[in-house]
Amino acid sequence: MKITFQINGIVQTVDTDENTPLLWVIRDLLDLKGTKFGCGKAACGACTIHVNGEAVRSCSYAAKLAAGQHITTIEGLAAGEELHPVQQAWLEEIVPQCGYCQPGFMMATAALLEKIPNPTDEDIDANIVNVCRCATYYRMRKAIHRAAAIKNVNQ
Amino acid sequence: MTRNRLATVFVLLVMTLAVFGLAKSGLPAAAPFAPTPAADQSVADPFTTMMKVLTHQRCVNCHPAGDRPMQGEDSHYHNFGVRRGPDNHGVAALQCLSCHQRENNDYSGVPGAPEWSVAPLSMAWEGLSRVEIAHSMLNSANNGGRSLAEVVKHLTEHELVLWAWNPGVDADGVPREVPPVPKAEYIAAVKAWAAAGAVIPAE
Numbered sequence: 001m002k003i004t005f006q007i008n009g010i011v012q013t014v015d016t017d018e019n020t021p022l023l024w025v026i027r028d029l030l031d032l033k034g035t036k037f038g039c040g041k042a043a044c045g046a047c048t049i050h051v052n053g054e055a056v057r058s059c060s061y062a063a064k065l066a067a068g069q070h071i072t073t074i075e076g077l078a079a080g081e082e083l084h085p086v087q088q089a090w091l092e093e094i095v096p097q098c099g100y101c102q103p104g105f106m107m108a109t110a111a112l113l114e115k116i117p118n119p120t121d122e123d124i125d126a127n128i129v130n131v132c133r134c135a136t137y138y139r140m141r142k143a144i145h146r147a148a149a150i151k152n153v154n155q
Numbered sequence: 156m157t158r159n160r161l162a163t164v165f166v167l168l169v170m171t172l173a174v175f176g177l178a179k180s181g182l183p184a185a186a187p188f189a190p191t192p193a194a195d196q197s198v199a200d201p202f203t204t205m206m207k208v209l210t211h212q213r214c215v216n217c218h219p220a221g222d223r224p225m226q227g228e229d230s231h232y233h234n235f236g237v238r239r240g241p242d243n244h245g246v247a248a249l250q251c252l253s254c255h256q257r258e259n260n261d262y263s264g265v266p267g268a269p270e271w272s273v274a275p276l277s278m279a280w281e282g283l284s285r286v287e288i289a290h291s292m293l294n295s296a297n298n299g300g301r302s303l304a305e306v307v308k309h310l311t312e313h314e315l316v317l318w319a320w321n322p323g324v325d326a327d328g329v330p331r332e333v334p335p336v337p338k339a340e341y342i343a344a345v346k347a348w349a350a351a352g353a354v355i356p357a358e
Contacts, residue, residue: 021262041263041326042254043234055248060263065256108248115247127248129235 005066007032008076018064023047025063026073034074034103038131045130048104049073055111074103077110085154086110089147097134105130109144118148202356204344205310206285208334209292213319217273218280224273225281228332243273259323266331268318275299289355307349311342 001018004011007030014029021040026032026049035058038046042060049058050072051065077084083091086106096102105128112119112127119127124144132140208214216225224233240246245253254263255271274280277297280288291297292306301309310316320338322331334341348354 019262021260042260042265043326048253054250055253057254057263057265060254060260060265061256062258062260112248123247126236126238126246129237129249 001064003063003067005069005071007071008073014063016063018062020063021059022049022061022063022066022071023058025066026058026071032073032075036100036103038101038104043131044101044104045108046101046104048107048130050107050111053111053114055108072107074107077106084110085150086113086143086147088150089143093139093143093146095136095139095143097132097136101130101132101134102136105132105140109140109147112144113148113151117152119144201344201348201351202285202289202354204336204340205348206289207336208319208341209280209288209310210285211319211332211334213322213332213334214316215280218278219273220276220279220281239273239276243275259321261324261328264324264326264328266318266323269314271315284358286355286358293353293355303349303353307345310345 002013002015003018003025004013006012007026012030014025016025016029023035023037026035027037035049036046037059038044040059042057045057047058048055050056050070051061052070053072078087084106086109090096090102090106108128108130112123116123116127121141124141128140128144212225212228212230216227216230219225219239222239224237224239225231226233235249237249238246240250245251251271251273254265256265256267257269257271258267259265260267278291278299280291283291293303295301298306317338320333322333324330336344
């Protein structure tokens, strides 16, 4: 099945089984390796992307559903050379350890800040439920608050 | 003739006042709707048949009494601390649609159906008896202002309700349990119950 969608600002058409998880279309057909496979059952959040700005677990999102949608992956989060506030904050707080799960966390955080510009710790707990086996949660919490501050200054 | 008409009007007036009186007092009417000739006599006990479905975890898991939906055959709280959210579709970055799409996903084992959401708090069924669920379901203050016909339509036609008979597989590939009544039998029971006046037993 041919499926056409926009990903990171570029219109792409892929020919694949309609029920293939979008994660594998992104990684294997479009060669965008920033989105990670973690659990494959929408539990860990390593595969989080944006579909029309909403955080979505791409391992549980059939490719056919992407038709006509605007997809953003971690590769498309920055505006050209200018890092997204979440990416900037992640650098400043030196969040990653092994780094594998971090793109998913950053995509979820970016979606959160679009709706809650100044999240409280409670907001963070309720919204960012991804899993990090290195347990970088403490630094991530600091980075989320820093990202909010950066984003608010930039606006 | 005039005397008969006056008597009829008086009887109707008394019935109307009785119904309004019951509604105002908050007491449930035993038979809130008049029976119609279309009642299906082939369903022996339509209320019991219908309620076997509506009290099943496939329905009650998403009609929670609190802020958290449930999941699984044991109706445990939804993993990851999933919340109802302000519009019953989850919170900002953890929407129902973050994981649940318009159909089941057999790769991830995540269930899905159109309009996937938690039922509004006014429609909470968790912890209620079948009689309490029925009264709540027919109470326009709880059911979103639905008439009996609209309740029947929701119960028998809404894709999210009928998903209960097509719940897909879990993350281990194990099929989810379906309600204990076949779909066609359930639909017939709902319609028969409504057509007979939507009588709620006193138990």
